[in-house]
Amino acid sequence: MVEDLTKSFGERVAYKDVSFEVGYGEVFGFLGPNGAGKTTTVRTLSTLIKPTSGQATIAGITLGSDSDLLIRERIAIMPESPGLYSRLTVSENLECFAGLYELKDVKNRIDKVLKSVNLADRKNDLCGSLSKGLRQRVALARALLSDPEILFLDEPTSGLDPVATRDVHDLLMALRERGVTIFLTTHRLEEAEKLCHRVAILNTTLKLIGSPAELREQLFSRNLEIKTGSQIIEPERIFTDISGIQSWEQSVSGSYIVNVSDPDVVAPWIVRALVGAGIDVLAIGETRHSLEDVYLELINEDVEAKQR
Template sequence: MITVEGLRKEYGDFVAVENLSFSIGKGEIFGIVGPNGAGKTTTLKMLSGLVRPSRGTITMKGLDIGRDAVKIKSFLGFLPEESPLYEGMEVDDYLMFFAELYGVGKDVAGKRINDLLFDLSLNAGGKKIGDLSKGMKRKVAIARSLINDPDILIFDEPASGLDPMTSRYITDYVRSLREAGKTVIFSAHNLYQVESLCDNILILKNGRMVTLGTAARIREEFGKIQYRLEFRVDSAEDYGLAELKKAGDDYVIITNDISIINNTTKWVASKGGDIVEMRTIVPSLEEIFLELMGVELFVD
């Protein structure tokens, strides 16, 4: 449905995005993550047609965004991270105004607005946008991006700066869009949200692709599974397999080598000790992301 090939964007001598290539299928939720300045917003703006690539191609539903931008925008919805609203307007009037800009008939628009307000739990009856909370304003912006019933949605940090309850609601709503057959591309700093939502995840650093795939594949490729064993013995003076940590009355060992765990359990048994806990530590997407960005992690 969406194909990106050799995408590059430069501003003078600064290269914001370099040589991105990927494809997105119909009904897929595609996440783009990276630190500040990684090129996420620039990539989304190129996908939405707001910024012209310096090089490369973007095709959506067989249309080239460089030649058919107007046609593509008819089935595209875009939500920027900072989305100013007409705060002096009431919500219904605001959404009807944008429906008219997209050429949506008044009767169709009226029903669509009612459905969106219901689906988003946006009870703003008669209120001006300026009187709404930040979370309610974000819902208005999301409703605006859906007013033309687009097949493809591009959301830049849809839950940015919202309280946990509203953020969770918007996450669930994005998931429901996939169930309705929409294709959703979004960026987020919340890696838990990305991991729980996305079919595929693109990780960027300095405008370049670090990796692309499902959360499971990224975890398999980059994640280092560790094993934690906590045990109790009278004395560990003759323990010679690896360095131990003391945890109260217990001893703890954390290692990537399962054979060390096996040998340690045998040693504990030979000493008449007890195994307090043994568990596998599977890295989260956030932990993998931080390691890929060069942030050193410590596990207790």
């Protein structure tokens, strides 16, 4: 739980009055443009940076200098850069971290996490010889080694090619299935949409929070897109006669975009009206706004506000 958390470096505000809660077993996405304060928030929650004001409870422990060690015992972080010792093997890198967490049965644990990230056959390879995608997987294995209550992933697919990105997504999906609590920062919106139960959009201050579907509903009205066999002669008459239609427009492609209160109720009425007017309805369906639309809407609002 995070309450009114603020961090400033002198005059510069990294993030301000950030509040949210993440539930056990939830995958929580933290979205925002570069410089929005995402990484600084993760560093604060992982006890590396002290907040200027506000409070946070991480894995049941209140953030504060006395509790740093207790929190660090319960969390793990995978920073944007994998941060591996390139002259050491995969196994040696993990051994070091097993020692730092004072883990028992180190060999079996290492074998288990390497298997979970499909790297069991690369344990004796030097980390410096691995591709970026494989290094990200080693970093993920390292983060999983201590079986953390909360896993912080900072831009885990940054700089990866599509195949490596898909591999990391598959691994994160598997963790989601296992019920691991994950705090994921990213600016890849499709990643957040695919992996996260809920997302928060940060741009120094928290803009919105909710599931991707909730965010769409909060920001955008619901639309129906209608494709007809021919041009509607008097669309104004047909659409204004149906209750539940708020506005309409014709798109460049020739289809009609109708803004409605409840698509499930209004769609049959529209079909009936159009068929009654002798117009063939080729397709009708709700247009879906992507998380990207939500994100861009919010970030653009911010830019416009700053310009004013």
